[in-house]
């Protein structure tokens with residue numbers, strides 16, 4: 451006959467192992483927590499459990515849920531995993547950016563679009579129609595709203611169609627995903643737009659109650675109307691200036707740092723130059739440069755190990771360049787890329803982007819836990835990019851239950867129709883634990899995002915103090 455006291459102890463033990471399991475709550479926090487539990491019960495009693503639905507179908511229901519309302523108001527800390535050109539909703543790109551003068555458009559053979567700002571007719575692109583000035587196209591168009599809606603649809607995966615029909619396979623969804631970035635490219639690399647885009651991106655995160663952002667950035671050349679270009683340093687400096695300006699305008703925001711990224715299609719011999727560039731940026735922009743990463747589809751890209759020579763340079767040269775590798779964003783087991791998490795850890799990565807495959811790699815999992823190398827978990831991204839259907843089955847649900855270090859982020863909110871971090875927090879909070887989660891979970895997730903940021907210790911302390919003030923205010927205002 452089982453001993454009921456021992457049973458009680460085991461249950462407590464599990465609860466305390468969870469993320470947030472040991473966070474102590476003030477009387478006010480306990481009151482809010484009780485309210486939150488009631489809301490969670492209601493959420494779980496719904497006929498459709500929202501994290502089990504595809505986000506494209508769940509979004510309107512999520513947005514009207516009281517839990518979402520709270521999560522939106524909650525100070526969520528930092529967004530540590532977001533990509534440069536997927537921060538701002540596409541509505542802003544179309545309604546603001548494409549209405550600026552000198553904006554040309556062409557339609558590609560594979561049903562996408564390209565944009566380019568130019569004082570004269572741009573040079574023709576292969577596999578693209580002739581360039582048309584958007585202003586003229588709109589003047590000739592009867593239903594401009596339809597035209598604008600169609601422009602938006604090229605720059606996001608978000609659709610009202612059945613997502614399973616629109617994106618039947620991983621290959622298809624990734625192709626459309628990269629197409630959407632290409633469609634965005636000519637708008638966001640136009641120098642005047644580049645600045646405004648980042649400012650708007652910070653604003654959208656700030657409005658979602660996030661106080662600090664780390665951007666994965668390709669740092670491309672940007673161009674002007676006359677076709678002249680600016681180099682990587684310009685791009686980096688513009689990030690720095692824009693972040694500083696934003697903090698001046700909004701003193702309760704903590705700023706932004708940049709993780710320089712290169713696509714993992716690059717030839718290994720060519721990565722050396724990129725890593726050297728990263729080391730130089732680290733010296734020239736110590737305030738803003740956070741580190742280096744490789745991006746793009748992991749299954750089809752080169753495994754990290756093929757880049758080992760280039761990636762060994764910083765240590766050999768005494769550079770303090772940090773790594774923030776994407777790794778384990780794959781479903782394929784036993785492939786070369788399936789070792790990326792281990793290799794990321796061997797290269798001393800500061801965090802792991804995704805780590806979706808971690809449960810299948812006990813050694814990598816142990817190293818990540820022992821060395822406190824957190825995963826950047828992006829629930830909606832993993833669902834839309836077809837790694838998991840029902841978010842209750844996301845590996846992070848298990849990892850959260852055993853207190854594995856992780857943070858929640860949104861990856862590419864504009865691509866998925868998400869906004870800031872709130873949608874991903876909803877999926878994580880409700881989907882990865884249901885009633886086992888509580889206010890302590892949310893508190894620890896938010897604190898993790900500051901603790902595991904690339905900010906130096908003295909700034910981390912300041913950011914944490916700022917977050918704590920906001921948190922206390924949030925708690926008292928929502929009792």
Ligand SMILES: O=c1[nH]cnc2c1ncn2[C@@H]1O[C@H](CO)[C@@H](O)[C@H]1O
Pocket residue numbers: 533534535628631666667668713745746747748776779831861862
């Ligand atoms: O979830 C992701 N995994 C890997 N790469 C990504 C993800 N999201 C975006 N990018 C990469 O970042 C570039 C834009 O900066 C995109 O072109 C894409 O290759």
